[in-house]
Amino acid sequence: MFSDAEAAALYDVINPWDPARYPEVVFCTELVMAADAVLDLGCGTGSMLHHARDLGHTGRLVGLDPDQGMLDRAERRTGIEWVSGVAADATWDGEFDLATMTSNAFQHLVTDDELRASLTAIRASLRDGGRFVFGTRHPQARAWESWNPSNAFDLEDATGRKLRMWHEVESVVGDVVTFTETTAERDDTVLRVDRASLRFLDVPALAGFLTEAGFTIEDQYGDWHRGPITETSREIITIARRI
CATH class of the missing domain: 3.40.50.150 (Vaccinia Virus protein VP39)
Incomplete structure (x- = not known):
């Protein structure tokens, strides 16, 4: 968790x-x-x-x-x-x-x-x-097109814990993009998944x-x-x- x-x-x-x-x-x-x-x-x-x-x-x-x-x-x-x-x-x-x-x-x-x-x-x-x-x-920049697991990035939290994060689009309906943000260990063990929708x-x-x-x-x-x-x-x- x-x-x-x-x-x-x-x-x-x-x-x-x-x-x-x-x-x-x-x-x-x-x-x-x-x-x-x-x-x-x-x-x-x-x-x-x-x-x-x-x-x-x-x-x-x-x-x-x-x-x-x-x-x-x-x-x-x-x-x-x-x-x-x-x-x-x-x-x-x-x-x-x-x-x-x-x-x-x-x-x-x-x-x-x-x-x-x-x-x-x-x-x-x-x-x-x-x-x-x-x-x-x-919306013309279509930022959501880069929100995918292939663009995962590594980072460390304030305590030095090594993490990996990525985003994945679930749907694009009209001007609303729904996606998930996954926080994981470096071995891709998932710790947390947050879901959100944004309007462009x-x-x-x-x-x-x-x-x-x-x-x-x-x-x-x-x-x-x-x-x-x-x-x-x-x-x-x-x-x-x-x-």
């Missing part, structure tokens, strides 16, 4: 919130540090908010996530509000200047109803003119949902370096403003 706590610790090993390695960190940090009150939806282990506090953010920081293993790890840092739940459950009313969904967390909003409920709650949580920033994988929305579809929810798209980029969206972009980075 590979516990939720171990999975959360491994997540931090695989995805360190490191500005030297990931342009997403630089992009998001600039926005977070300029906002007095920030709501991080799908905060995971809280790395982004931890980083903001380390840089001297003195305002209100709130992290929301449904995964208790992740939140347990996030809660090691005090001075930040940690809340269990999903975006659609948010009940804040005009309390934040900025809402974020990093690491493609937006793609976990799979159904139309889930998207609409989440965007409605996110908009309600923002002050007038508040911004919602998030990234998604651009294109630019017009995103605009439709955001407009319907009461947002206007302020900026949209094809990468975290603020490059334009092109025919080869692998990402869609959106900054939407509450209207």
